[in-house]
Amino acid sequence: MVSACACGRAPAAAFWPRAAARAASASLADHRTSAAVLPAEHRLRTSDAFRSVVRQGVRAGRHTLVVHALATGAQPSRAGFVVSKAVGNAVTRNRVKRQLRHLVAQQIARVPDGVDVVVRALPSAATGCLRDDMVPAWDSALGKLGSFR
DSSP states (O other): OOOSSTTSOOOOOSSHHHHHHHHHHSOHHHHHTOTTSOOGGGBOOOHHHHHHHHHHSEEEEOSSEEEEEEEOOOSSOEEEEEEOGGGOSHHHHHHHHHHHHHHHHHHGGGSOTTEEEEEEEOGGGGTSOHHHHHHHHHHHHHHHTSTTO
16 A cells, blocks of 8 residues: 555565564564653643643644643643544554654654643544644644743
């Protein structure tokens, strides 16, 4: 399957045992210490925190996602994800969440302390390119907060 989007699925390995051996040789510790991992202190965890960001914050939407942002004053800035069953089955939802966590881990450093962000995936996130929509939506939501540009 060839996609114009760089985040399309990679072709399957021609010889599965070799691919499995390469994957097994990769250290789990190396994967977890990657710069693309969203640190635990930057994650929204409670339903009250999600609710306040979505209800009281500003939002910016694109084709595949909506970014909600709220200046809370909490240290450090935090991010959370909402991926409903409308996006697809469990495998699809988890793939979308992994992609979003990777993209947000790259963006969270640009956010000043005291901002909570919720990224909500839309049903088109299962087939669309999240990378193309994340940065414009992220910048737009933070720009709407005013002093957090």
